[in-house]
Amino acid sequence: MRVELVDSLGTDLTVVNAARVSFRKHSNEMDVSNEKLIKYLAEHGHWTPFGHPQLQFRISAPIFIARQLVKHQVGLVWNEVSRRYVDDEPKFFMPGAEGWRGKPENKKQGSSGKIQILLELEKDIAMTTVHCKMLYKELLEQGVAPEQARMILPLSMYTEWYWTGSLAAFARVCKLRMAPDAQEEAQEIARQLDAECARMFPISWKYLVQYSEEQ
Numbered sequence: 001m002r003v004e005l006v007d008s009l010g011t012d013l014t015v016v017n018a019a020r021v022s023f024r025k026h027s028n029e030m031d032v033s034n035e036k037l038i039k040y041l042a043e044h045g046h047w048t049p050f051g052h053p054q055l056q057f058r059i060s061a062p063i064f065i066a067r068q069l070v071k072h073q074v075g076l077v078w079n080e081v082s083r084r085y086v087d088d089e090p091k092f093f094m095p096g097a098e099g100w101r102g103k104p105e106n107k108k109q110g111s112s113g114k115i116q117i118l119l120e121l122e123k124d125i126a127m128t129t130v131h132c133k134m135l136y137k138e139l140l141e142q143g144v145a146p147e148q149a150r151m152i153l154p155l156s157m158y159t160e161w162y163w164t165g166s167l168a169a170f171a172r173v174c175k176l177r178m179a180p181d182a183q184e185e186a187q188e189i190a191r192q193l194d195a196e197c198a199r200m201f202p203i204s205w206k207y208l209v210q211y212s213e214e215q
Contacts, residue, residue: 001093001185002060003192005200006162010053012038012203015167018049035203042207050168050208051075053201057163057193062093064155065185069177075169080161084147087140091158092129093185101184110183129154170197171208 016027016034019041027034041049061069070078101111132152139149170193176182177190198205 001062001065001188001192003189003196004058005055005196006058007056008054008200010201012201014053015041015049015201015204018052019046030203038204039207042204042211045211047168050171050204051166053167053204054164055167055170055197055200057196058160059163059189060158060160061189062156062185063159065183065189066159066161067155068183068186069163069173069189072169072173072176074172076163076165076173078161078163081159083150083153087146087149090133090136090153092133092154092156093158094126094129094156110181129156167197167201167204167208171205171212174209175212 012030013027013034015038016030019037020026040046059066066080100115100117102113102115104110105112132154135152136149139152140146174190174194174197177186178194182190194205194209198209
């Protein structure tokens with residue numbers, strides 16, 4: 001799974017000046033007072049100034065994770081590879097022998113601790129994935145439209161998408177998807193998003209993360 005920063009708009013000063021425009025004021029450089037302002041905004045839930053900085057990512061992840069993340073809509077735009085139009089060879093996600101997790105102890109959890117599955121079952125899963133890929137290629141060779149042939153591909157298939165949105169929106173994504181009860185694979189995507197947001201907007205992100213955890 002991969003998160004690549006494609007583009008960004010603004011800096012920490014973008015947040016500052018979006019807030020200071022209420023008093024027709026403008027800052028040209030970050031200083032202690034501006035950092036205090038960012039802290040105040042985050043601490044008191046004034047999220048609109050954090051809606052002005054923008055980030056654009058290209059993300060690669062299996063479909064079953066993409067379908068969780070696309071539920072985040074507010075302040076975000078999503079454009080994804082479509083197998084109606086492309087028919088290149090699909091790639092698949094496999095957790096491996098050490099990557100399987102047990103059933104949840106209660107309905108509010110997605111899974112419990114690590115478990116081992118039978119080697120024969122591992123082989124069956126691998127063979128099933130290969131078989132689905134072979135069937136897909138055979139359907140295409142028979143002249144079936146990609147938009148129909150794709151229906152036999154499993155949810156473990158990788159997809160890619162562009163995800164663009166505000167700093168505030170990605171803060172909400174990371175808050176929810178880095179939580180201990182989030183699916184581990186979704187946590188991995190969120191951790192990569194978190195690292196990039198912190199790199200591009202270090203002061204704003206520091207306080208957004210700090211106060212979102214406390215609320």
